[in-house]
Amino acid sequence: MILSQGINKVRAFALPAGVSGDGSANQLAGAAIVKWHSAYDDKLYQVYVNGRFAGAAVELTQRQMIVPIPLSQKTAVRIEVFAVEPQFADVDFSEKIDTSQNQAGRVKIEFPRTDNLPMDGKADYYLEENRLNNKSVRIQPEFTDKGGFGLSSFGSSDFGYDGSAAIGFGKGNFGFGWFGFDACLLRWQSGQLQAGSYKFDIKITDNLGNTTDGQETETITVIPPAMPAEELTIKSFDKQNGKLILQVA
Secondary structure, three states: OEEOOOOOEEEEEOOEEEEEEOEEEOOOOOOOEEEEEEEEOOEEEEEEEOOEEEEEEOOOOEEEEEEEOOOOOOOOOEEEEEEEEEHHHHOOOHHHHOOOOOOOOOOOEEEEOOOOOOOOOEEEEEEOOOEEOOEEOOOOOOOOOOOOOOOOOOOOOHHHHHOOOOOOOOOOOOOOOOOOOHHHHHEOOOOOOOEEEEEEEEEEEOOOOOOOOOOOOOOOEEEOOOOOOOOOEEEEEEOOOOOOEEEEO
């Protein structure tokens, strides 16, 4: 559905947030202009920032786009450009992008709120014996109408009691997202992690203090991105080889 082959020479340039009184640019950018080359003449393009949908082209000849980027200067920003058929240009394909190796140096854990979980229970996340969340996460923070659609895709699932915990019309674009349990997820994201392989435990506690054995995740490989260079300047230009010589202050 989305194509990365045929897209090359992807370049991103941070847009300064403004100009100070002395004429210097404020480099704390919140947006970037992304440019690319393409082998296609009949497709539109989508740009993803750190694996999230950031914008779509509106013309077949468009080869650049301004997208928002995180303000944090602590980690690099991953920008990707994909070609799509014109009728799918506004569809968010974030979940189809490979994130088996977490390039942001963080891990996100999601699981659905089902009837198997205690209504007044709490969830905690562990790495070995260390609890990672400062405060327990309430499984059901408020009363919710449990009626609605079922466990799987529309037309392939059950209704009524079998569709309990079905909150709303799922996540994603209508016709491409999921219904039922997938529409109501508990989400938790870790802090910045070092490179390595991790297994996390999820423990559930009910209102009587009974705690389940930890539910272990699969092994997750984390590869943090390189730290961006700060105060990078151009020292000189090698005309013979056509190369810039950069200098870090």
